[in-house]
Each structure stands twice: as structure tokens, then as C-alpha cells.
Amino acid sequence: MTKQVTLAVKELRKTIRGKEIIKGISFELHEGEVFGFLGPNGAGKTTTIRMLVGLIRPTSGTVAICGYDLHRQFTDAIRQIGCIVENPEMYPYLTGWENLEHFARMMPGIGADRIMEVAKLVGLEQRIHDRVGTYSLGMRQRLGIAQALLGKPKVLILDEPTNGLDPAGIREMRAFIRFLAETEGLSVLVSSHLLSEIQLMCDRVAIMAKGRLLAVDTVERLLNQQARVVWKAAPTDRARALLAAETEVLRADEETIVTPYEPSRLAAWNAKLVQAGVSVSEIEPRLPTLEDLFIELTGGETIE
Amino acid sequence: MSKLVYNEMLKIVRKKRLWVIAAIIAVLVALFTYAQYRETEELRKRLGTTDWRTQLQQQIVDLQNRLQSPSMSEEWRKYLQIRLKQQQYYLEHNINPSAPGAPTFMRTFIENAIDLFLPLLVMVVAADLVSSEASAGTIKLLLVRPVKRWKILLSKYIALLLSVSLIMLMAAVLSYAISGLVFGYGGFRLPLLTGFVQQGEDLNTANVHMIPQWKYILIELGLAAFVSVVVGTLTFMFSVLLRSTAAVMGIMLAALISGAILSNMVSSWHSAKYLFMVNLRLTDYIKGAAPPIEGMTLGFSMAVLAVWGLAGLLVAFFVFMQRDVY
Missing domain, CATH: 3.30.70 (Alpha-Beta Plaits)
Structure with a gap:
């Protein structure tokens, strides 16, 4: 069974001040899968993710999202993506609802009904009209997911999504990510430096160290290879x-x-x-x- | 685009920046009104009359006395002589140069606020427009939307221009409303003289003509708005370049204050006239006061400011569109 490719990365490289940080990485994401991006701190995970969402311009290589080239067709490509890069920073002086409304105004065709829908999806409808400054870290994390889902993306990119959550929160987040992939058919890319986490929720995993991908395969097969x-x-x-x-x-x-x-x-x-x-x-x-x-x-x- | 500008205005308003600015203006105007009132009272006591003619004559005598003093720099003497000529002109033509009343207060307020106070208020809004998003990390959430980067920056710049207009409006309305409580609200039709031109030591009065005070105030407000926009644009550029709002404020404050200091000592350093900060006192050209460097004119200063502003805007957009966001 071949599933549709939602995100294709080819030979991505980034050189910063003469030093090659990302040394040519390629991989693909399929519809409905959770893809783990595993590597120690400093391996280049966050830099790669920033290149995937257009925050950093790659030195060479291409990123295609649902067939759109990220650099030549930026708006069409980025419309397919929802993401949290590092911590989900929001405007603390606005309410959760106002924050979502603020981002909805930047996307065509997203109205109040969609905002309510995502707020319910992440279980924030009780506190959505409170100021974000009063939210706990877990709630901010959920609001972060809510803003990522707002534009009905095909690809969801989450950088260290369980960072700072308590064990119950981590379990909940894991279940939620599986739900999004299985029920909603999203491709989810999750980065982590925690092995256990990737092992528990990902279908496939890419292992990254020092700016290179060392292996990309299903978790099962990677483990079997090394049995x-x-x-x-x-x-x-x-x-x-x-x-x-x-x-x-x-x-x-x-x-x-x-x-x-x-x-x-x-x-x-x-x-x-x-x-x-x-x-x-x-x-x-x-x-x-x-x-x-x-x-x-x-x-x-x-x-x- | 209008939705993006709405977003930016929402953030400025919800950060309560405009309220803080309104409060600062109100407090300072009240303070200046009181000071002005005390000064008028003092003068009245000293001269035993409120007749402006006597006051003007007194000022002229003062000026003449000061000009007698031998230990005076050549520049200062030149300036005082020019002032003297100007005031004698007022007296001869039976014109009260500072007729009390809210419009007069408003006019002097704008003249004194144009190079430091108004730019400072604009900085309060402009300094963190981009830098705060960068330091808080919210810039990442803005840039991953299906909107091109230049549109995001342009929406912020338009929001800045709207805020500058609001600040000008607040300064005009508050200074008129508050000072009027003490000085009365009349005086818009008062005729004023303008068109003095400095030519070396001489005050060229060939082009001097009378205009009603309301027109004079409108001209000054326009010039003050122009200065505010240029200073706002430069602050905006630093806000794009730097992550720290405090650093942006620091740089702009240093530039503005150095401008105030330099204006008093650059008369022999001619190329200093191309610095934006010595060109901020545009209202002085209307008033007929001597420019800090000989040969500077209203057109020259406005051109210098426009070039600085445009350059700042270009740098801001270029950097914002190219930059990698971490």
C-alpha cells in the first residue's frame, strides 16, 4: 500500500558562517503517520525543522509540501503546515481566544466556528476566554497545538511537544498525536531527544546526529536489524x-x-x-x- | 492587509501603550501649564502690569543689556542681535508675539516638543514593534502563516504610522484642552509673523508676512508629524535589527539627546548638518530662529530627514525579508 507523500525533503543543507550545520538530509513523510525525529541536543533537529517551515533559508536542497515548493510557492506550501517551533509562545496579554483569532486573521477562510472547534479539540473551551498569561504550561502547550491545527493542515510539525509536561500530560499528548494521525489522517513530525517517547508513538523514525540522518526506517525494522x-x-x-x-x-x-x-x-x-x-x-x-x-x-x- | 493592520493595532492597544502615552502627555501638559501660569504671574508682579507691550519692551531692554556684556561668544551675540531685531519688529508693528491663550500654549508646546518629547513618545510605540516579537518568540508564529514576510512588516509599519497620527492628535487635543482651563480657549485668529530668513548676521525680513495662528499651528503640527514619522521609522529599523527593546530605546535616546547637544556646538563642523538628529527642530525655521549650522534651511532639513527615513525603511525591509529566524 503506497500512501501519499505529504512532505518531501531533498538534500537539505545549511551552512552558517562557513560551518556546515546540516549536511544534506533527505526524507519523506506519508499521510497518516507519526514520524519521529530523534537526536541529541545540538544534532540539528530544530534547525532542520525551521527550514521545513520557512523560518530559515536552506543553503541548498528543497522542501516540498503536498507538492508545493516551500520557497517558490511559499504561501501555498505553508498553508498545508501547522507547527510549533520550540515553545508555543503566545501573546500573554491577549486571551486564548484572541490569540487564535489573531492567527486566524492571517489565514483565509478561518472563522469563529473553526476556532471553537480547535479549542474543543484540545480541551481548552473552559478557559479559552482567559488571558494566556494566566495559563499553565500544559494549557499553553494545548493552545500551541490549537493554533497549529487552526488552518486545517495536512502536516503537523511539533518540536519537542512534551517538553515541560508532567507524566499525565505526556501520556495525554501522546494519545492526542496518535489520534490526529489515525483519525484525522495528518502526517505528524515529532522531534525529541527522548528515545522512549519516540518508541511509544512513532511509526517511523529518523535518527539524526551532527547534522546527518544516520537511519530512517520503521521503529520495528530498525530494532530488528540490530537484534x-x-x-x-x-x-x-x-x-x-x-x-x-x-x-x-x-x-x-x-x-x-x-x-x-x-x-x-x-x-x-x-x-x-x-x-x-x-x-x-x-x-x-x-x-x-x-x-x-x-x-x-x-x-x-x-x-x- | 487590513486584517493584518488590525492585528498589529490590537496588539499596540492591548499593551496599553497609547494610554500610557496619553497619560504622559496629560501630566506634562498640566505641569507646563502651571509653570507657564507662574511665569506669567511673576512677570506681572515684576512689571506691575500685564500689558504685553511693557513686557516686550522689558525683554528688549534685557536683550540690550545682555549684549553689553563683553564676555560673550560671537555666536551668542549674533543670535541675541537677531532676536532683538525680531522683537523690535513685533513692537513696531503692534503684534503680541505670545498672546496668552490655549492656542499659543499649544504652539510653544509643539515647538519645544518637536525634537525630543514627541519623538520619545513615538519611540515608546515603535521600539518594541518587532523586537518584542523576536525576543518573546511570537515572531515564529507570525512567519509560518500563508502571508509573505514583507506584508507582515508593512502591516506593522502602517500600524506605526496610525499610532504616530494618534499621538499627534492626542498631543494637540490634550495641550489645547488642558491649558485652556487656565489661559482660556481663544486666540486662533491671532496674527503671527513668519518668513524670517537668517542671512549671516542679518535677519532678512523681506519675506516676513502675517498668518493667523491656526494656520501657523497646523504647519507646526505637520512638521512635528514629519519629524515623528522619521524618528519612528528609524526606531522601527532598529527594532527589526535588534532583539532587545531596551537596546533599541538606548540607541535612539542616545541619538536624540546627542542631537540636542550637538545642535549647540556644531556651528563650525559643517558636515554635521547631514546627521538626522541636528535637523529635528523644523519649527525653528518657521519661527525664524537661527539654525545650528549656517546654510541649513527648511527644505534642506526635510530632505535630510526624508533620506534617513527612506534608508531606514529599506534596511528594515531588506533585513526582515532575508533574515533567518532562530
Whole structure:
């Protein structure tokens, strides 16, 4: 099944004062999916997102939104996007409603009924006529989502949407993002430096470090690629030598040997070990966490 | 576009900037009215009469006495001699130069406010028009709408022009209404002299003619509005260039105050006349007071201001449209 591409990024680069910050990244977003943008702080996630919404001009490369080129057809392209870049800053001296009204005036065909609709959607209808200065961070975050949804976008871009929320708020936000993708058919791009978050709500994930995309794939497949088998066998030395002849031994210590996970060949390896008189006590396939994956891909760079 | 301008005006109004400005004008006008009243009283006591003719004669005698003083710079002497000629002209032609009344107060208020006070009020609105959005981060939410960047900036500039008009209106109405309580509301038809031209040491009175005070005030208001727009535009440019509203205010204040200081000491530094801040006292040309640098005329000053304003506007738009927003 091929889903429609809503956002296509090709060879995007940005050089600031002679230093290349973004080193040629390409990816696509499909209709109805939640796409995770994962990387440590300083990897270039926010810079990339700013280029996607036209706040920063790329040095080279293109961004197309629903077929419109972001730079040549700015207004047509940007109309398809709703976004929160960093914190959802609003005018604190206006009410939530006035803030939404203010942004609605900048978009054609958005009236009071749509404002009420999004206010209800994010659950703010009770406090919508209060001044934003009196809102809690969670409420501001919701108002941020409300302004992003105001123009009925096809693509929603959220930069660190759970930043500063409490655990209940985070869970709620996650459910809401899934709802928008599944029920409303939006493409949602979510950036985060938190692995657990991406793992829990994204269909596909792009891993970014030092201005490059290291991998783009479904969460499942990325994890499977890196799946391991942990062997417990005695004597360990013999087992290790035998396994090394068949596959790559990634790690070994006194008790355990780690090899790549290849389900089709696992039984044969085991038979060889048994024939050679090695007693195999445990064969455990293990999926890495995204964290392991990340360390593997970046060559040891950690994320907090 | 009208919706965008509405947005910008809404923000200015809801930040209560215009109310603050109205309050500042009201308080200061009341203060000046009282000071003016005390001065008139003092003069009346000293001269024992309220006859303006006596006052004028007294002023002329004062001027003559001061001109006797040997320790006086050549420039100052020149200026006093010119003033003397002007006042003698008034006396000979039986014209009261400062007939009390709200319109006269209004006129002197505008003359004194044109180079510092009115620009200052305009700055209160202009300084944070763009910089506050940048420092609060709301600029990002503005720029990701289906509206081109130049339209967003233009809507802000139009809102600034509207605010300048409102400020001028408030200054005119409040200074008239408040001072009228003390001095009475009459005096719009009072004839005034204009057209004095400085030619070296001589006051050229060849073009001097009489116009009613209301016309005079309208001319001054127009000139003050022109100065306010130019200062507002320059402030607007700095507001685009800098994120910090305080820095914008600081730079503009320094420029305005340096203008006031420079005007008193640049008579021999001729190229200083191309600085915008020494060209702000446009009303002086109407009044016939000596310009800070010889050879400066109303047309020259307005041209210099217009060039500065246009340059500022170009820089503001160019930077705003090119800039990466972080």
C-alpha cells in the first residue's frame, strides 16, 4: 500500500558562517503517520525543522509540501503546515481566544466556528476566554497545538511537544498525536531527544546526529536489524570459536556470547555446538532498545 | 492587509501603550501649564502690569543689556542681535508675539516638543514593534502563516504610522484642552509673523508676512508629524535589527539627546548638518530662529530627514525579508 507523500525533503543543507550545520538530509513523510525525529541536543533537529517551515533559508536542497515548493510557492506550501517551533509562545496579554483569532486573521477562510472547534479539540473551551498569561504550561502547550491545527493542515510539525509536561500530560499528548494521525489522517513530525517517547508513538523514525540522518526506517525494522542473540554455553571458549566460524561474534565474556540474530540459521548453529559437545543452556534473542541502537549508530555518542 | 493592520493595532492597544502615552502627555501638559501660569504671574508682579507691550519692551531692554556684556561668544551675540531685531519688529508693528491663550500654549508646546518629547513618545510605540516579537518568540508564529514576510512588516509599519497620527492628535487635543482651563480657549485668529530668513548676521525680513495662528499651528503640527514619522521609522529599523527593546530605546535616546547637544556646538563642523538628529527642530525655521549650522534651511532639513527615513525603511525591509529566524 503506497500512501501519499505529504512532505518531501531533498538534500537539505545549511551552512552558517562557513560551518556546515546540516549536511544534506533527505526524507519523506506519508499521510497518516507519526514520524519521529530523534537526536541529541545540538544534532540539528530544530534547525532542520525551521527550514521545513520557512523560518530559515536552506543553503541548498528543497522542501516540498503536498507538492508545493516551500520557497517558490511559499504561501501555498505553508498553508498545508501547522507547527510549533520550540515553545508555543503566545501573546500573554491577549486571551486564548484572541490569540487564535489573531492567527486566524492571517489565514483565509478561518472563522469563529473553526476556532471553537480547535479549542474543543484540545480541551481548552473552559478557559479559552482567559488571558494566556494566566495559563499553565500544559494549557499553553494545548493552545500551541490549537493554533497549529487552526488552518486545517495536512502536516503537523511539533518540536519537542512534551517538553515541560508532567507524566499525565505526556501520556495525554501522546494519545492526542496518535489520534490526529489515525483519525484525522495528518502526517505528524515529532522531534525529541527522548528515545522512549519516540518508541511509544512513532511509526517511523529518523535518527539524526551532527547534522546527518544516520537511519530512517520503521521503529520495528530498525530494532530488528540490530537484534542480537545472547548465548550461554559451556565451555565458552569452544562455543565462541565455533560460532565465530559461522557468524560474527560481537561480544563475549566468561558466560555469554553475543552474535547477530539470524532466525533462519539459529537452529543450525545450535546443532553444530551440540555436536561438538558444547552444552548450550540458553539461547536468547534480544531486541535492543532504541538507546543501544543510537549508541551503535553514532559510535558511542550518548543522549541524555 | 487590513486584517493584518488590525492585528498589529490590537496588539499596540492591548499593551496599553497609547494610554500610557496619553497619560504622559496629560501630566506634562498640566505641569507646563502651571509653570507657564507662574511665569506669567511673576512677570506681572515684576512689571506691575500685564500689558504685553511693557513686557516686550522689558525683554528688549534685557536683550540690550545682555549684549553689553563683553564676555560673550560671537555666536551668542549674533543670535541675541537677531532676536532683538525680531522683537523690535513685533513692537513696531503692534503684534503680541505670545498672546496668552490655549492656542499659543499649544504652539510653544509643539515647538519645544518637536525634537525630543514627541519623538520619545513615538519611540515608546515603535521600539518594541518587532523586537518584542523576536525576543518573546511570537515572531515564529507570525512567519509560518500563508502571508509573505514583507506584508507582515508593512502591516506593522502602517500600524506605526496610525499610532504616530494618534499621538499627534492626542498631543494637540490634550495641550489645547488642558491649558485652556487656565489661559482660556481663544486666540486662533491671532496674527503671527513668519518668513524670517537668517542671512549671516542679518535677519532678512523681506519675506516676513502675517498668518493667523491656526494656520501657523497646523504647519507646526505637520512638521512635528514629519519629524515623528522619521524618528519612528528609524526606531522601527532598529527594532527589526535588534532583539532587545531596551537596546533599541538606548540607541535612539542616545541619538536624540546627542542631537540636542550637538545642535549647540556644531556651528563650525559643517558636515554635521547631514546627521538626522541636528535637523529635528523644523519649527525653528518657521519661527525664524537661527539654525545650528549656517546654510541649513527648511527644505534642506526635510530632505535630510526624508533620506534617513527612506534608508531606514529599506534596511528594515531588506533585513526582515532575508533574515533567518532562530
